[in-house]
Amino acid sequence: MPIKSEAATKRIYLDYNATTPLDPTVAEIIVTNLTEAWGNPSSLYPEGVKAKNVIATAREQTAKGIGAVASDILFTSGGTEANNWVISSTIEHFKQRSQAESKLKPHIISTTIEHDAISLPLSHFREKGEIDVTFVPVNKERGFVTPEDVVNAIRPNTCLVTVIMANNETGAIMPIAEISKLVKERNSSVLIHTDAAQAIGKIPVDVGLLGVDYLTIVGHKIYGPRIGALYIKGLLQNGGAPLYKIFHGGGQERNLRPGTENTAPIAGLGKAVEIASDSVKEFAAAMKMTRDHLEKRLKDDFQDAVVFNCASSCRLPNTCSVAFIGKNREGYNLVKKICGFSCSTGSACHANECKPSQILLEFNIPFEIAANTLRLSTGRETTVADIDKVVDELKHLLLP
Structure with a gap:
């Protein structure tokens, strides 16, 4: 018994590690903005301007929490969307960049310990014959994926390296900064992504120190709402990390993610990231x-x-x-x-x-x-x- x-x-x-309850401060901000910032953020009248300002504040909070600038943050429905967006964008970028130059497929390096939101889309594109993938295993002696093994997997057609920052099942932290450094030294055109869903709020996360081009943020892992955000280094700037639309509609989120913004949860996410990083x-x-x-x-x-x-x-x-x-x-x-x-x-x-x-x-x-x-x-x-x-x-x- x-x-x-x-x-x-x-x-x-x-x-x-599966999910967290809402922080009371975050919950209060969400509820407040459901009733006070209900206007369409694309509108010019006061109700819309108020909602737009709420989103701008959340973008600043989210960026500051990971050592980024606000212009490099886009809000998403969650981590799965953000991860899929990075993968599809880097595949498309390789295709456009290498038109008539190479018949090689884009090659992506990941690991055998990724969340399904990375491993399954990679397997999907590979099964469709659109990409080649190398899944780097955990080093048996060291207990994590080593930078050397990642770098040794680079090919002339490698376009993306995506390595989870911290594994959700064991808590093992991957050496993302070292991986980024060695990968860029080997081939500076290879883009680097990390899913930081488990890391934020538990260990310091700074995109500059990590040296990544993309980073995934997930609200419900940090006492926030079930939405997410994506960091894209130098978004829409010359030499910045590429990002392509995955669906079409209005001009929201820098004309890259159409749809009227979900203002109240976005406000909650910004506050959740701020609390997580500050403390x-x-x-x-x-x-x-x-x-x-x-x-x-x-x-x-x-x-x-x-x-x-x-x-x-x-x-x-x-x-x-x-x-x-x-x-x-x-x-x-x-x-x-x-x-x-x-x-x-x-x-x-x-x-x-x-x-x-x-x-x-x-x-x-x-x-x-x-x-x-x-x-x-x-x-x-x-x-x-x-x-x-x-x-x-x-x-x-x-x-x-």
């Missing part, structure tokens, strides 16, 4: 404290029956990827028994067959460990008391 305690009646949330050190310290307490408690109580994945790698301060060793401890089955808290699993089981996360396997985690993995990700408000209740329930479920 599940443990009967306060943890069973008041659920503790430990899946902040990143404070948030990171708080999340790391509770994450470290979680891992200490688990190690003390489970001893050799617990394994931490990628713990030796540079990783996000809030992420614990942990496996409980033994039979009938598959993550998928364990999650179904948990009553007092929410988390993610590293496996999916159907018809008595357990299939671990492919991402975990790509991190060279053994099959049986990956199958028994849970991902526990702490948040800004997670407390030591929360962690103690979580560990107590796990002990009740797993220890005799």
Whole structure:
């Protein structure tokens, strides 16, 4: 029977890498602008001008939060759109740039540990015969994708390198700045993108220091609304990163993303990025404290029956990827028994067959460990008391 305690009646949330609740300040800004900035931002009368100014403020906040300028920020429906937009734009740019010069397909370099919003569109274009793709694996000894392996994959027809900034399942942080530096030294025309969905608000993010041409921002990972933004270096400037329309309509967002702007969520996103960047050190310290307490408690109580994945790698301060060793401890089955808290699993089981996360396997985690993995990700408000209740329930479920 599940443990009967306060943890069973008041659920503790430990899946902040999946999504986050709205910050109260962000929620207030969204609600306020739903009623006060409802005008069409393309209109010249006061109601429209007010909405336009709200969007301009949010663009400034978003840009400042990642060390960019406002003119290089476009708002999107979310991270999936932003990632697909980068991929389709760089493919189109290669085709236009190399017309009659080369019969080679555009070549894109990515990794085996990307989010589906990168890996699936790349696989789609490859299956259609439109591009060649190299998926660089994680270096087994170092626990992350190495810059040298990325650079060694460059071909004469390489147009884009896209590498996730921090993996959502293990928290492993990729060396984006080093990758950018070496790639540009090898071939300065290769464009570089990183999906920073998991990084913002947990570690410092500065596009200048990272050396990227594109960067994806996702609101619901940083206590904001479920929209996103895309940074494009030098947008519409000579020598800037290219961006092409993916659909057509009005002239909104620099005539690149048509459609009347979603003013209130955009205002919320700007504030969420501002809060996340201004307080990143404070948030990171708080999340790391509770994450470290979680891992200490688990190690003390489970001893050799617990394994931490990628713990030796540079990783996000809030992420614990942990496996409980033994039979009938598959993550998928364990999650179904948990009553007092929410988390993610590293496996999916159907018809008595357990299939671990492919991402975990790509991190060279053994099959049986990956199958028994849970991902526990702490948040800004997670407390030591929360962690103690979580560990107590796990002990009740797993220890005799």
